[in-house]
Amino acid sequence: MMTLDSDKIDDAALAILSLTLHDGDRVWKGIDWDITNRLHEKGLIYDPKDKAKSLSLTPEGIAHARAVLSREFSKAE
Template identity: 45%
Template sequence: MEYDKEKVDEIVLALLWLTTFDEGFGTRAWKGHSWEHLDRLYEKGFIGDPKCKAQSVVVTEEGEKRSKELFDQYFGMGNA
């Protein structure tokens, strides 16, 4: 199936915002999305390497900022 991978990556990054949490030494998010998309977000510098035993992934400062922006863009109340 053909689809806009950039747009899907944006949506996945936006949805990561819902599962972010602060561990005291950085922000993490639960990694319940496809490896294909998580790998691309890692390559773009938004998250740490998802290929680890942890059930969550490190979210970079840039990733946290962009995740919130995208969540607001796609799901904010101004879009209702």
Template identity: 45%
Template sequence: MKPDHDKIDDAVLALLHLGSSQSNMEEQYGTATAWKSHDWDALSRLHEKGLISDPVNKNKSIALTEEGLRRSRELFEQLFCKS
């Protein structure tokens, strides 16, 4: 069985919303940050898609771009909230 990386990326992005918080990185990136404790390949793909800052650094968190924050909220509601 071959994994669907787009579905994995959507789930990781939704989970980043769950763990996101506003911080001093908001000034630098204009958005929220989240711990980068998810699959590194998925984080790299999200960065390539322009949804998060580069996860390859010494920080323990990543910043969500404006689009990443908006999309993470949408996916969180879609995947994990009751209607």
């Protein structure tokens, strides 16, 4: 059985969430609760446990998401 690196999964999830960034720091929820809980524990998003359909990235979360997008998902020009 393969062991998954939850830090890499969290990085990818944060980067993907950041693609829906709106109203400054809001992104649409739509990923596994375990991932959002880990992102919250890492200080990358604010508490996801409310009834809103979106959540907020912290300033650190926005910066980290941009770094992951650039590092992992950008095309060489």
